[in-house]
Each structure stands twice: as structure tokens, then as C-alpha cells.
Amino acid sequence: MAILRPNEIRDMSIEEMEARLAELRTELARERAVAAAGGSLENPGRVKELKRTIARLLTIMKESQKEGEVDRT
Template sequence: MAIFRTHEVRQFSDIELLEQEQKLSLELMQERGKVGAGGATEDPGRIREIRRTIARIKTEQNARRRSA
């Protein structure tokens, strides 16, 4: 899954935002599961980037709700 920047997130439709959030949440859960099971992730900074991308998506969703 790709990491999206703020300007990319703003270009998504509401449905795309929801889909991307769900995909990233699943990926985050899988990465945390690997670490919790004692394994090492391929990219240690990946969890942080996924969390930040989810936060960007949620921020955009909230902004759209307020302006509607």
C-alpha cells in the first residue's frame, strides 16, 4: 500500500478515502501482529508512516464533514 501525502489525499473522493483508510488499517494491524509475534518488519518505519497516513485521511474526512 502506498503512503499518501496531504495533496494526494485531498484529491480522493469520499468513497476512495474510506476504502484507503480500511486498507491501511488492515495493513497496520498485520504489521503490528508481526511485531507482536516477535518477528521483525522489513521496514521499521512503515508502522509510523501508515499511522500518519491514516491520520491524514481522517483529518480530511473531518474537514469535509465540517464544511458540508
């Protein structure tokens, strides 16, 4: 799975973002399990990449939720 750029994420619907987030979290758990079992990772940088992409997704999801809120001041 490729890295998601902010522009690509913003073009997604909330449902697509949630689905992609679940996929990324599953892949991250799989990579961590391999590392914990003493296995050799194909791409050690992939764990960092996955964590960054998950954080990016969560940030943009939070931003889109904030945009939907009405200013109550």
C-alpha cells in the same frame, strides 16, 4: 502502498478515502501482529508511516465533513 500526501487525499472522493483507510488499517494490524509475534519487520518505520497516513486521512475526512455543514449562527 505509498505515503499519501494531503493533495492526493483531497483529490479523492469520500468513498475512495474510506476504502484507503480500511486498507491502511488492515496493513497496520498486519504489521503490529508480526511485531507482536516476535517477527522481524522488513521496515520498522512503516508502522509510524501507516499511523501518520491514517491520521492524515481522518483529518481531511473530518475537514470535508465540516465544509458540508451549514453555519447555523
